[in-house]
Amino acid sequence: MDGVELTTLKRIKHPKGDVYHALRANEASFFGFGEAYFTTILCGEIKGWKKHLRMTMNLVVPVGNVCFYMHNEDTHETVMFELGERNYQRLTVGSGIWMAFRGCSSDINLVLNIANIPHDPSESVNVILETFSL
Amino acid sequence: MDGVELTTLKRIKHPKGDVYHALRANEASFFGFGEAYFTTILCGEIKGWKKHLRMTMNLVVPVGNVCFYMHNEDTHETVMFELGERNYQRLTVGSGIWMAFRGCSSDINLVLNIANIPHDPSESVNVILETFSL
Numbered sequence: 001m002d003g004v005e006l007t008t009l010k011r012i013k014h015p016k017g018d019v020y021h022a023l024r025a026n027e028a029s030f031f032g033f034g035e036a037y038f039t040t041i042l043c044g045e046i047k048g049w050k051k052h053l054r055m056t057m058n059l060v061v062p063v064g065n066v067c068f069y070m071h072n073e074d075t076h077e078t079v080m081f082e083l084g085e086r087n088y089q090r091l092t093v094g095s096g097i098w099m100a101f102r103g104c105s106s107d108i109n110l111v112l113n114i115a116n117i118p119h120d121p122s123e124s125v126n127v128i129l130e131t132f133s134l
Numbered sequence: 135m136d137g138v139e140l141t142t143l144k145r146i147k148h149p150k151g152d153v154y155h156a157l158r159a160n161e162a163s164f165f166g167f168g169e170a171y172f173t174t175i176l177c178g179e180i181k182g183w184k185k186h187l188r189m190t191m192n193l194v195v196p197v198g199n200v201c202f203y204m205h206n207e208d209t210h211e212t213v214m215f216e217l218g219e220r221n222y223q224r225l226t227v228g229s230g231i232w233m234a235f236r237g238c239s240s241d242i243n244l245v246l247n248i249a250n251i252p253h254d255p256s257e258s259v260n261v262i263l264e265t266f267s268l
Contacts, residue, residue, distance in 0.1 A: 016181055017174035017237065024169045024252045033167035035158045036248055038196045040151035047150055062172045063197055063242055103151065108197060112246065114170055118158045 001079050003094035004070050005029055009060065011088050020088065022060045023114050029092040031056040034117035040110055041066055041103035048100020049131055054123045056116045057099075059083065059091040064109030071098040071132045078133060084109070098132060135213050137228035138204050139163055143194065145222055154222065156194045157248050163226040165190040168251035174244055175200060175237035182234020183265055188257045190250045191233075193217065193225040198243030205232040205266045212267060218243070232266060 007029055012019040023030060034055075041047055049071065059068065065084030068091055071077070082104060083089055093099055103109040117123070141163055146153040157164060168189075175181055183205065193202065199218030202225055205211070216238060217223055227233060237243040251257070 016179040017176045017243070020172040020174075022170040022172060022246075025167050026252060033159050036156040036170060036246070038154040038156060040154075042151045045150040062244060108242075109151070110196060110244075112156075112170070118160060 001070055001072055001077060001097070003072070003097050004079065005092040006081060007090045007092070009088050009090050020062050022112060023058050023090065029058060029090065032116040034115050035119055036112065036114045037119070038110055038112055040108060041101060043103045043106045043109065046100055046102045046129060046134075048129060049098045049127050050100075050124055051098045052095045052124045054095050054117055056095060057093045058114040059093065060112045061085075062110060062112065064103065064105035064107060066109050066111055067102045067104050069100045069102075069134050073098060080134075100129065100134065135204055135206055135211060135231070137206070137231050138213065139226040140215060141224045141226070143222050143224050154196050156246060157192050157224065163192060163224065166250040168249050169253055170246065170248045171253070172244055172246055174242060175235060177237045177240045177243065180234055180236045180263055180268075182263060183232045183261050184234075184258055185232045186229045186258045188229050188251055190229060191227045192248040193227065194246045195219075196244060196246065198237070198239035198241060200243050200245055201236045201238050203234045203236075203268050207232060214268075234263065234268065
């Protein structure tokens with residue numbers, strides 16, 4: 001889908017605890033640093049839909065598993081990617097894409113978003129979950 | 135300790151899963167974005183000592199609890215801070231400070247480092263754990 005990109009990330013094994021890559025400034029999916037924050041999503045719960053007007057998100061799931069749904073309202077297309085311990089990839093989502101996400105593991109589901117702008121409630125819009133099919 | 139700073143961070147309650155602040159570009163402890171990565175540390179294990187020559191670290195523990203030990207070799211001072219679910223703060227560590235850290239919870243202990251430069255093995259030095267007291 002236009003405006004959505006997946007990147008495989010390294011997990012480096014270590015006997016005292018592994019190291020997980022997230023994002024480097026020299027990667028093509030880096031669009032600047034405005035804010036980094038975590039969101040958690042309980043198992044079976046869904047947050048969404050939300051569309052950002054200016055934010056590009058870089059999403060990584062270091063703990064648990066999360067299903068991300070992206071909807072393009074021009075083409076009426078919805079795509080889903082599961083990210084997390086089962087599939088350690090980074091999802092880059094540009095502005096203008098509707099997104100919802102569901103917690104898929106029974107324990108903690110943790111999402112890191114490295115956003116190109118700081119949080120600004122005026123640059124995002126929300127609609128209820130029933131607006132688009134998952 | 136000079137070169138070490140603690141900042142209280144917000145955890146915002148949400149019925150579907152809480153949101154945790156990490157770092158915004160307009161905060162005083164932001165020194166640029168070079169790379170974000172995770173490191174995990176098993177319960178009771180200690181990684182360290184390591185000293186960065188150019189990197190400033192911004193450390194956040196969204197899952198578990200981690201004890202960070204910082205040693206200033208000029209003043210022979212060691213300080214410890216526990217960060218994590220019990221004490222959700224951000225630890226900013228400038229270059230030139232020796233650091234070691236221990237996993238303090240029995241399940242996952244996850245550290246996010248938002249570093250001002252990308253990983254570069256030539257800008258850090260390691261000594262064995264016995265070099266300085268914890």
